[in-house]
Amino acid sequence: MMDLVQLWNILVGLVIILYVVLDGFSLGVALLFPTAKDEEERDTLMNTIAPIWDANQTWIVFGGGALFAVFPMIYTVLFSALYIPLLTFLFGLIFRGVAFEFRASSQKKTAWNRAFFAGSLVAILGQGFTLGGYIAGIQVKNGIFAGGTFDWFNPFTIMVGLALVSGYLLLGSTFVIIKTEGDVQQRAYRQAFISALTVAGFMILVSVWTPYHVPDLAARWFTEPRIYFVWNFPLMGMFAFGLLFWSLHKRREKIPFFASALLFISAYLGLQSAIYPMAIPPDVTIYQAASQRETQIFTLWGAGIVLPVVLAYTIYSYWVFRGKVAGEEGYH
């Protein structure tokens, strides 16, 4: 029924979703930094993610390695074609990552507050440009990148970048709702509401613009048998929106975050169902991009045995650090 390459396509998708949701909220929390009133509130925001952000970020490190191992052509073509967006993403991650420790060690925290915010913003934009450039398609000849340095740069990718910023803002603020109380939480409710509206706007914009910008994708949606199930994904998105707005209105603490995550999942499925069976639009299929069968099997053994354990101790770690955080809770 399903072959090895398709299985890996699904597993890679799972890793991408895990990364996007987990590091998405970590990056999103950083975007809220300028709205904090004082250093104590910033400490609170930081403490919501301090013990777990590194594990969240590790999903992209693993994702990169896994992509390299099972779909090497995607990895090599994407990384050379989207050199500038991807390294911009990396530069952002570098500043975001060191800001945790450097900020904790410094007396005057302004510089690292800014680095934390700006690093996260730049990382998200870099990620968005990468996604936009990927959707729009990459020129490939003989298995290697054959386009120009700035092929990815156009209004569509800029829009995808901004859309991702609003999406992560939503994940970040809904996560802050779970982990905080009082003023910070009340503000996060409002921030979540505003970013939910923005995300809704961007989703409509993306749905209208993508078919014009990349006609291939839309065409694939309307082929059989896809046409029979793709409408489920926008439906799922609308359900998520409904849940999100309802739970924000009712001040339910945990539901908004999971509704936002569901929103991201629906968007990913919608996109993936338009791209499949392509690995690199417009021309490379997942079968052409796949590595040797033995390599995929060898990596699958690891993923099958190790990743469930990883998930188990990740959940344990979230459980250890469950509950509300406060600003004065000391750093290590």
Added chain:
Amino acid sequence: MDVLLLSRIQFAFTTAFHILFPTFTIGLAVYLVIVESCWLVTKKEIYYRIYRFWVKIFAVHFAVGVVSGITLEFEFGTNFARFSQAVANVFAPLLAYEGMTAFFLEAGFLGIMLFGWNRVPRAVHFLSTCLVAVGATFSAFWIMAANAWMQTPAGYELVDGKFMVTSFKDAIFNPAFPTHLSHMVMAAYETSAFAIAGICAYFLLKKRHTRFYRTSLVIALIMAAVCAPLQVLIGDLRGVNVAEYQPAKLAAMEGHWETNTEGGADFVLFGIPDMEAEKNRYEITIPGALSLLITHSKDGQIKGLKDFPRDERPNALITYWTFRIMVAIGFLFFFVMLWGLFLWWRKQILDSPAFLKTLVAIQPIGFLAVIMGWVTSEVGRQPWVVYGLMRTADGVSPIPAGNVVWSLSGFVTFFALIGSSYFYYIMKILGRGPDLESPIPPVQRLSGMKPHEDPKEEEARL
């Protein structure tokens, strides 16, 4: 400058910056495991204090290691796409396994290690420290396997310029791997032990927190005393392995030009290799010594660099000297430990100002040795990216040089900024000294793990 040279400079720069950090985290993690087990066994407060002090250094250090490490994974694709495309079947799963078995372990338990004191039982905390240490060493396992494969490829077959895997066991446990891995891990332990010892010695000389730093120093010295002689032995094995599998690299490292036909090969004690003239300038040699060192026999034959075509020779000027600096540091550490052993026997080890001053002076040079070793290993592999099979020039990405100029200037600027901030904050943490006051966290029962409580209330309960 062309895209190949720029990409190589960028990779060399980012790797050299990066390796300083895992080197210390791998070693410091082991040190923390030792300290925490002392704390759990003896229940003496001082070990708890020592742990909490060094873990601060560990956290800052770890953060820089993580962010600079992601860079390398990106660069295989951004700058060496053709290499990555050719070797992916054999090489890439090792990186994927590194992510699965090492990074998740480190990142997952680091949170508990740093923030979990008030939330988990002591045994779980100790387990977390151990798992972070294990993760750090696993990471070395996979990354050294990947690099060793580039030095002595095995377990593959070449089909139309692509490496197809025939055996992952052979690919991972390739000829260079055992010595390559143990040499690096031992380097990490040894460098860290001397780095910690130097800092303790400095504060002992300043007479600050004497009891604290004495205990801290003793543990570091025990670690150093175990590692220093072992590293000399492993280094010798590594050299023999290079001679067998990468003869051109060995010839370059030793400035050895002519294959010895009768009698042993001479050891070049001093010389300035000249690639053009194919000889060493201002050479001082020890007759027959190279054969003795490498083949462990009086007249073993060692291939000279002239036996390799000019376009297959690694740069002898660089590797000859980087290799010598590394070896010199290794022996210096060894002799300092012999001296330490003598002082220990005389029961003066912690009271000898000369010994403590020496420890301060040699504190950072282990890191220098690590960099020098890597330069020897990587420059010595050239002109190949996969030894003997694929040239570095054929591995570069199809991108314009301008891309790399942009990213290289970004890396230089940002790493300089982050490197100096790192240094500044480490100095501040060291200057502030250990915290000997704050209350020791209460013992947590497994069933009693509680979420965050008001810390004041917690303090009141103590």
